[in-house]
Amino acid sequence: MIELQNIRKVFNEGLSSEYIALHDLTLAIAAHQVTVLKGPSGSGKTTLLSILGCMARPTAGRIVLAGREITSLPERFLTDIRRQTFGFIFQHYNLLKGISVIENVMLPAYPQGEPFSLLKKQAADLLKLFNLTHKAAAKVEWLSGGEAQRTAIARALVNQPEVIIADEPTAHLDTRLSREFMDIMRDFKAQGKTILIASHDPIVHESEVVDRVVQMRDGRIIDAGVI
Amino acid sequence: MFFNPGIIALFISSLLISGMVLYASFYGALILRYWDIKSGSETQLNLERRTYLISTIISYACVFQLCSFFLFIYTADTLHPFFTGAMCAVGSLNVNKWGFPTVILKTITFLLAGLWLIINFTDNRGFDYPLIKVKYLLLLIITPLILAETIMQSNYFLGLNPEVITSCCGSLFTADTKGVASEIISLPRSVMEIAFYGTMMGALVLGAVFYRTGKMGYGFSAAISVTFLISIASFISFISIYFYELPTHHCPFCILQKEYGYIGYFLYLLLLAGGLTGMGVGLLMPFRQMPSLKETLPAIQKHLTLISVICYLSFTAIATFQIIFSNLKM
Amino acid sequence: MIKSIEKQRNIIDFTLSSLWRRKGKNLALLVVYTLVVFSLGSVMFFTQALKNEAAIILRGAPEIIVQKLVAGRHELIPMASAQTIRAIRGVEAVKDRLWGYYYDPIGRANYTLMVPEGMDLKENEIIVGAGISRVRQVFRGNALLLRTYDGRPISLFIKGILSPESELLSSDLILISATGFRRLFGVSGDDATDLTVTVLNKKEISTIAAKIVDKLPDARAITRDEILRTYDAVFDWRAGIMIAILAGAVLAFLIFAWDKAAGLSGEERREIGILKAIGWETADILQMKFWEGTIVSLSSFFLGVILAYFHIFYASATLFEPVLKGWSILYPEFRLTPFISGYQIAILFFFTVIPYTVATIIPAWRAATIDPDVIMRT
Numbered sequence: 059m060i061e062l063q064n065i066r067k068v069f070n071e072g073l074s075s076e077y078i079a080l081h082d083l084t085l086a087i088a089a090h091q092v093t094v095l096k097g098p099s100g101s102g103k104t105t106l107l108s109i110l111g112c113m114a115r116p117t118a119g120r121i122v123l124a125g126r127e128i129t130s131l132p133e134r135f136l137t138d139i140r141r142q143t144f145g146f147i148f149q150h151y152n153l154l155k156g157i158s159v160i161e162n163v164m165l166p167a168y169p170q171g172e173p174f175s176l177l178k179k180q181a182a183d184l185l186k187l188f189n190l191t192h193k194a195a196a197k198v199e200w201l202s203g204g205e206a207q208r209t210a211i212a213r214a215l216v217n218q219p220e221v222i223i224a225d226e227p228t229a230h231l232d233t234r235l236s237r238e239f240m241d242i243m244r245d246f247k248a249q250g251k252t253i254l255i256a257s258h259d260p261i262v263h264e265s266e267v268v269d270r271v272v273q274m275r276d277g278r279i280i281d282a283g284v285i
Numbered sequence: 286m287f288f289n290p291g292i293i294a295l296f297i298s299s300l301l302i303s304g305m306v307l308y309a310s311f312y313g314a315l316i317l318r319y320w321d322i323k324s325g326s327e328t329q330l331n332l333e334r335r336t337y338l339i340s341t342i343i344s345y346a347c348v349f350q351l352c353s354f355f356l357f358i359y360t361a362d363t364l365h366p367f368f369t370g371a372m373c374a375v376g377s378l379n380v381n382k383w384g385f386p387t388v389i390l391k392t393i394t395f396l397l398a399g400l401w402l403i404i405n406f407t408d409n410r411g412f413d414y415p416l417i418k419v420k421y422l423l424l425l426i427i428t429p430l431i432l433a434e435t436i437m438q439s440n441y442f443l444g445l446n447p448e449v450i451t452s453c454c455g456s457l458f459t460a461d462t463k464g465v466a467s468e469i470i471s472l473p474r475s476v477m478e479i480a481f482y483g484t485m486m487g488a489l490v491l492g493a494v495f496y497r498t499g500k501m502g503y504g505f506s507a508a509i510s511v512t513f514l515i516s517i518a519s520f521i522s523f524i525s526i527y528f529y530e531l532p533t534h535h536c537p538f539c540i541l542q543k544e545y546g547y548i549g550y551f552l553y554l555l556l557l558a559g560g561l562t563g564m565g566v567g568l569l570m571p572f573r574q575m576p577s578l579k580e581t582l583p584a585i586q587k588h589l590t591l592i593s594v595i596c597y598l599s600f601t602a603i604a605t606f607q608i609i610f611s612n613l614k615m
Numbered sequence: 616m617i618k619s620i621e622k623q624r625n626i627i628d629f630t631l632s633s634l635w636r637r638k639g640k641n642l643a644l645l646v647v648y649t650l651v652v653f654s655l656g657s658v659m660f661f662t663q664a665l666k667n668e669a670a671i672i673l674r675g676a677p678e679i680i681v682q683k684l685v686a687g688r689h690e691l692i693p694m695a696s697a698q699t700i701r702a703i704r705g706v707e708a709v710k711d712r713l714w715g716y717y718y719d720p721i722g723r724a725n726y727t728l729m730v731p732e733g734m735d736l737k738e739n740e741i742i743v744g745a746g747i748s749r750v751r752q753v754f755r756g757n758a759l760l761l762r763t764y765d766g767r768p769i770s771l772f773i774k775g776i777l778s779p780e781s782e783l784l785s786s787d788l789i790l791i792s793a794t795g796f797r798r799l800f801g802v803s804g805d806d807a808t809d810l811t812v813t814v815l816n817k818k819e820i821s822t823i824a825a826k827i828v829d830k831l832p833d834a835r836a837i838t839r840d841e842i843l844r845t846y847d848a849v850f851d852w853r854a855g856i857m858i859a860i861l862a863g864a865v866l867a868f869l870i871f872a873w874d875k876a877a878g879l880s881g882e883e884r885r886e887i888g889i890l891k892a893i894g895w896e897t898a899d900i901l902q903m904k905f906w907e908g909t910i911v912s913l914s915s916f917f918l919g920v921i922l923a924y925f926h927i928f929y930a931s932a933t934l935f936e937p938v939l940k941g942w943s944i945l946y947p948e949f950r951l952t953p954f955i956s957g958y959q960i961a962i963l964f965f966f967t968v969i970p971y972t973v974a975t976i977i978p979a980w981r982a983a984t985i986d987p988d989v990i991m992r993t
Binding site: 104105107108113114133134137138140141146148149152153154155156157161165166167168169170171172173174177213217225 | 617618619620621622624625626628629632636882885886888889890892893894895896897898899986987988990991992
Binding site for chain 3: 294301304305341342353359
């Protein structure tokens, strides 16, 4: 599905503060599987995740997504691909405050140019799926932790992506909600979605849903796990 | 020199536009020098981000340039009572040698900025920035022209001297003086009519051919450019008199006045938009074979052709309508 | 095509809701912006209206006015000069005019006295402007007490009050009979204030004016066009000066706007970061910023223009009467004829919206190029 070849990411290149986040990394992610990137903070998980998710471009190396090389695509094309291929769930959910739950869910689809009414229906369907219909018009700051989490997941699904990317999704959740999250991931896997999670939470990487754990440290892969 | 709000507005806008294009071409030059699409280095990422800024700047500059073109003519028009002999913009523009060159340069820079936007639009459809070098070379050509225009405009306004007795459209656009304008008018009317309707027909037919088959793109574009000039000449020669309903009034600017319902703005917009899009088609012709543009370019050119043909057709329709239904009968 | 329109609709929708969410900040910008448009708009509407009034008034003005000069100053002209002018070919008619100023210590104002043409006034009858009526509290049927040139009191009977419509010019006006005028100011029957000349062929006005000066070397001939042009230039000049002064305000506003646009709050940066992370592209954010600027600009612009229009044409330009006028002291309560042109709006647009737009391009672009992965790294 996604192949990384000799990926290198350098920040502040040429300056004294130069910092190499990823060292010539090679990795292939299989489709329809749950892959977890595991490692301490600063190990390069998040950087790797953002490169896998086409959010950032590597300083060097090649990325092949579903057989197409996308390394040096201009941002506008990359964003298009990203929007249609990936759904993101962030550590702090990153919902927009001050607007309603349903608007938050619709946001990723705005630039797609679908008619507003159609978008609204899709979002409403997703909210129904996650038992959030009664909260559709509520502002996100009024949601409970679980509801915010489910809103964030619904938002990740609005463009019907093939791949779900989650960055430390359980970092701020109690055990019950963390398990609930993994249950939702199990459903996604059953639907044939590819799932990528960066986490150092045992509940995540010890879960039986996970097919593969990739261990990272200091910008290198120390254990690529079993495929 | 007059201290008139219109003049101050034009000064300000010219300075702003010049500043904008200078800024843009500075980064344009950096892009030409350091661009490397294969690299993911921070320099390259920064340059790619800059391209967004530059295209935003040029889009605005192009719109402002069009506005300032019309504001300039209108301001020249409002100044005419100050000059003995001036009855409209022509008289004011003739007060010193900078007036007409400024108008012409404003037209050219607008067209070039528009062409830049067409190239930019196309470039953004290709996944490997196929036209990046062409685009920024063109920017480096536009910038000095805009700077020259700013200087000329300043010279024009600073050199406005109410003592000067100027000649206006009445004498400039008559057959018995010397100059390009009078030569156009002294040409037999039938020749101009044949030239106008002939080239217009040619351009429209070539447009249809190109739209249907994708062939004759250069021909169409050239025809559009020639027709652009012929249309302006014809307007002076025989179309204008039907709007003014005066057989001797050949002015290209009086039509912008209120007395004629500001129809002139619409006519010139049609001509400019039609010319611009038509020229754009030709400009894009050499890139049809580029691998990353093969898919998208023909569709873009078809769109441009359609706009161009519609604009020219409307221009011809309005002019012909006026010729037939005007109170003036020749 | 449809898609891109839908996309713009969605983006506009979101922009509006974002603007609304940051009411405070945007309202401050809107108020300042409106104020700038309002001030500049007022100056321009006002001068244009004065120019128009002047043009309307001058339409009825004589084609040529001949005045005698002594040591460079305007003097009474002998009636005999009228004969000299009449002898010039192409002159249709020559008329003498009597007019002058009277300082009234009670009203503490200068009145303009004029002998009207073709109006039948008795020796002690006058018609006064609404301003004088107001200041001196005299009305139709009352008597107005003035002093003659040699200090004797003279009582003038008010036959009527001039209609308030023409107040811009007639507020301080007294219409008086020729005999009354001569008695009040001690002007002999052989002199007039100046002469007006009508010309047969309107194209010959300047030639005739030159001939008059040739025949009467101590006189000046002022043509109507000249007056109109001078008025235009003076008003344009005043407007120009006012705009130059206001340029400081515009500049301050631009710095303010730049600052507002550049100084993104942490919250806004986070929002743009989120939008980019979930699939918005730089161009989408730029479009959002474009709509933001357009919405703010257009609402402030129209609001400012409408306010300026009311200020000038319905509130009598209360705020800067003293600066731009300078005609006479008895000036109050006049209404200018409402007039607005696309040209003025265009110039106003050039003074405000274009600089604002330019000032916000770079900050908007800075905001739009926030990296999408930023929010993952915080």
